[in-house]
Amino acid sequence: MKPSDLFFVLLALMTVAPAFVVAxxxxxxxxxxxxxxxxxxxxxxxxxxxxxxxxxxxxxLYVGGILxxxxxxxxxxxKVYTPAVTTGRFAFAPVLLVGAVLFAVLFVVLGxxxxxxxxxxxxxxxxxxxxxxxxxxxxxxxFEAASVVLLxxxxxxVAIARKELR
Amino acid sequence: MQQLLDRFIESRGWTGDWAIELVYFLGMLFFAVxxxxxxxxxxxxxxxxxxxxxxxxxxxxxxxxRVGPQGILQWAADGLKCILKEDLIPEDAxxxxxxxxxxxxxxxxxxxxxxxxxxEHLVIADLDxxxxxxxxxxxxxxxxxxxxxxxSNNKWSLLGGMRSAAQIISYEIPAALSLLAVVLAAGxxxxxxxxRAQGWSPADWFLFRNPFLFTGFFYFFVANLAxxxxxPFDLPEAxxxxxxxxxxxxxxxRFAFFMLAEWANLYVVASVVNVAFLGGWNVPPxxxxxxxxxxxxxxxxxxxxxxVFVIIWVRWTLPRLRVDQMMLLCWKYLVPLSFxxxxxxxxxxxxxxxxxxxxxxxxxxxxxxxLSLSGLFGLRVRxxxxxxxxxxxYLNPFS
Numbered sequence: 001m002k003p004s005d006l007f008f009v010l011l012a013l014m015t016v017a018p019a020f021v022v023a024x025x026x027x028x029x030x031x032x033x034x035x036x037x038x039x040x041x042x043x044x045x046x047x048x049x050x051x052x053x054x055x056x057x058x059x060x061l062y063v064g065g066i067l068x069x070x071x072x073x074x075x076x077x078x079k080v081y082t083p084a085v086t087t088g089r090f091a092f093a094p095v096l097l098v099g100a101v102l103f104a105v106l107f108v109v110l111g112x113x114x115x116x117x118x119x120x121x122x123x124x125x126x127x128x129x130x131x132x133x134x135x136x137x138x139x140x141x142x143f144e145a146a147s148v149v150l151l152x153x154x155x156x157x158v159a160i161a162r163k164e165l166r
Numbered sequence: 167m168q169q170l171l172d173r174f175i176e177s178r179g180w181t182g183d184w185a186i187e188l189v190y191f192l193g194m195l196f197f198a199v200x201x202x203x204x205x206x207x208x209x210x211x212x213x214x215x216x217x218x219x220x221x222x223x224x225x226x227x228x229x230x231x232r233v234g235p236q237g238i239l240q241w242a243a244d245g246l247k248c249i250l251k252e253d254l255i256p257e258d259a260x261x262x263x264x265x266x267x268x269x270x271x272x273x274x275x276x277x278x279x280x281x282x283x284x285x286e287h288l289v290i291a292d293l294d295x296x297x298x299x300x301x302x303x304x305x306x307x308x309x310x311x312x313x314x315x316x317x318s319n320n321k322w323s324l325l326g327g328m329r330s331a332a333q334i335i336s337y338e339i340p341a342a343l344s345l346l347a348v349v350l351a352a353g354x355x356x357x358x359x360x361x362r363a364q365g366w367s368p369a370d371w372f373l374f375r376n377p378f379l380f381t382g383f384f385y386f387f388v389a390n391l392a393x394x395x396x397x398p399f400d401l402p403e404a405x406x407x408x409x410x411x412x413x414x415x416x417x418x419x420r421f422a423f424f425m426l427a428e429w430a431n432l433y434v435v436a437s438v439v440n441v442a443f444l445g446g447w448n449v450p451p452x453x454x455x456x457x458x459x460x461x462x463x464x465x466x467x468x469x470x471x472x473x474v475f476v477i478i479w480v481r482w483t484l485p486r487l488r489v490d491q492m493m494l495l496c497w498k499y500l501v502p503l504s505f506x507x508x509x510x511x512x513x514x515x516x517x518x519x520x521x522x523x524x525x526x527x528x529x530x531x532x533x534x535x536x537l538s539l540s541g542l543f544g545l546r547v548r549x550x551x552x553x554x555x556x557x558x559x560y561l562n563p564f565s
Contacts, residue, residue, distance in 0.1 A: 002184055002187055003184070003187040003188050003191055004187050029260075029263075029316060030262075030263075033263060033309075033313060036309060052293070052294065052295060053295055053298075056295050056298050056299050056302045057298075057302075059302040059303065059305065059306075060298070060301060060302035060305060063302075063305055063306060063309065064301075064302065064305025064306075064308070064335070064338070065305075065335070067309065068305075068308055068309065068312070068331055068335055071309070071312050071331070072328075072331070072332075075312070075316060075324075075328070126294030126295075128294050128295050128298075128355060129294075
């Protein structure tokens with residue numbers, strides 16, 4: 001048990017524990033804010049995998065962009081203060097049973113049945129230069145296609161927004 | 167800082183993952199605490215005093231001048247008072263989110279200090295994606311502001327929080343695009359790399375590298391003012407409309423945290439602008455060793471502090487924008503212009519290679535443009551002072 005292992009456990013806890021709040025909280029706003037810690041924890045896990053660029057991207061896009069958007073949606077939703085809009089608990093016992101059986105099967109098959117290959121620990125090297133070169137050479141087509149999709153979304157958003165004005 | 171830790175581990179002859187990782191962990195913790203105690207807190211405190219003094223002089227008042235010589239210890243007294251005050255939480259507020267929000271805002275801004283350089287070798291972490299990291303970690307701030315606005319259970323707070331979040335995510339786009347033009351010119355995302363790509367003379371700064379970057383400086387500065395919720399973009403805490411915006415319900419140390427973050431943000435904004443456009447710590451090659459480091463620190467701090475002064479100056483001279491004007495400025499002017507900037511910088515780099523004679527001439531011409539603009543501004547100020555016809559001008563700041 002090295003200090004970094006301890007960090008990994010803490011980060012994993014930080015990722016998983018708020019996820020339960022997201023799923024089970026009676027308040028939508030609490031769920032949205034708990035998602036923040038899950039996303040930041042995932043960025044930390046990316047950092048552990050020596051994917052520095054991905055970790056920063058995770059925070060920039062998911063925390064700075066998507067989560068703010070979700071919060072806007074939640075806060076502008078009417079009746080957000082009443083607990084009635086949260087997920088209800090119905091058929092609790094059967095769901096628990098099915099979930100437990102599924103977990104057991106998957107645990108036996110995936111957890112015990114397969115010997116996972118363990119990658120060697122590599123020194124954390126900056127990935128951004130390699131990523132940039134790959135994006136603009138070998139993976140140029142998906143890169144450009146993504147930008148076309150984004151442009152379509154932008155134009156669509158403008159079109160929808162204009163309709164209301166008329 | 168990593169080299170320092172490596173050298174420390176080597177000198178002690180420690181081996182094994184345990185020792186190395188522990189030393190890294192404790193070392194980084196030490197640097198973080200040292201940064202907080204030595205740089206961030208005194209800086210924010212003294213700037214809070216300086217801002218009040220400057221504001222007072224601009225409004226023909228005196229400002230805080232009782233605690234210590236010229237009132238310079240006012241911030242310590244304020245901090246002490248905030249600690250002693252009751253930590254009030256409104257009964258209908260959401261307790262957990264209400265107490266957590268100030269920390270989130272503070273974490274977002276304090277995290278940015280991890281990559282801000284102070285001199286060539288004095289930086290906590292020279293991340294390879296440093297410029298990107300600053301944008302990412304400061305995006306925690308709008309979340310903290312929404313959290314405080316919602317958790318206060320107060321209409322003013324909620325309005326302030328929503329305004330702030332809308333403003334910050336809008337102005338992130340022109341800020342990121344203007345920074346992208348700089349990254350194009352520098353060829354790296356590391357803040358130290360961006361500084362190294364510039365030189366000590368103004369003609370080598372990215373500000374005067376080409377006409378597009380020259381205008382990009384202003385877009386970046388304005389966008390960063392808006393992201394920091396500073397006047398003329400202080401709609402989230404507009405005193406005349408929203409009491410104090412998202413921090414209305416806060417008191418004591420939690421309120422102080424918001425204020426600390428606001429003034430820490432001044433330094434973050436100023437030094438990122440400094441790194442990207444004003445050459446950072448670059449000094450003429452006249453010294454070496456410790457003297458060089460000290461010189462670099464002085465130069466870097468001086469440039470940043472001038473920018474901090476400009477931000478304060480803008481705050482106390484310009485009126486606030488309306489919400490629609492703020493959005494108009496961002497989406498109809500800054501975003502298209504900064505797109506043009508990225509394109510223009512790329513084209514310029516292809517036509518005029520770096521270090522060519524044409525590039526040098528263009529840089530010096532732009533320096534002349536900059537100088538004549540500030541000269542014209544000075545003449546204008548002189549004329550205004552003459553026309554103002556006030557009985558007596560109190561220009562001495564220490565009177």
